[in-house]
Amino acid sequence: MTTATTPLRGRICLVAGATRGAGRAIAVQLGAAGATVYVTGRTTREKLSEVGRATETIEETAELVTAAGGEGIAVPTDHLEPDQVRALVERIDREQGRLDVLVNDVWGGEHLVTFGKKTWENDLAGGLRMLELGVKTHAITSHLAVPLLIRNPGGLVVEVTDGTAAYNSTHFRENLYYDLTKNAPIRMAFGLAKELEEFGGTAVVVTPGWLRSEQMLAAFGVTEENWRDATERIPDFGVSESPVYVGRAVAALAADPDRHRWTGRSLSSAQLAGEYGFTDADGSRPDAWGFIVASETGKPDVADYR
Structure with missing residues (x-):
């Protein structure tokens, strides 16, 4: 392989929350670009997280990273526990420097989200x-991780959320707790850009746009192979995207020597596809947020947004 096909060879990445969905795909695509990727999460082959899905584990994610051409390293980590995160960062420093x-x-909070209720009607816990x-x-x-990141110039922090800054600033996400949760990473990226x-x-x-995560596919009763069957019931599902799309978006960002032009900004997988020229796994370029607006x-015709 050449540096053209593996532009991240020698780069060290940490994908916090890589068990499934966007995190897994981002880790795999970073691996496909040649990176060494530490992948973390709470679900392992020996232990389930509260999400309750045994079908995806961080060990499997690490194996997929390695199979893609990188080096995947699984480290079970509860990111609510500072001591565990500190140990993770110390390990990366010790092994990679x-x-x-x-x-x-x-994330891992989909099972907690309920819509159609007022804040005071929702479960506080x-x-x-x-x-x-x-x-x-x-x-x-x-x-805990940024001090290691800034040891060398050019480090990149990618916050992952649901919704662009433009959309979330003018739309209530129908559950106050969810709204706060998905707006916070937008401000975190803005603030960290200033500090970095x-x-x-x-x-x-x-x-990402309307993400066909493993949990989303299960909720619609389809698989990635036959996901279009769900459009018979919900035609708008036709504008959805596979996790590969946002994975390629982050990998393209990481490989861009001029990526600093984006600092502090909110970006979508579709926007970055237009900038960097990549596609989703099926060769399309879905633009879910454009369709939603x-x-x-x-x-609008779904076909115009794929």
């Missing part, structure tokens, strides 16, 4: 747990 890319994708899983974990991870400036670092926030004032 550097960290080039930090992807903050920790569940709402606060969402904030822990999607906000506190990111703050802990950045606090003097160290030559870059921080961005990236959102267009749907507010008309009835």
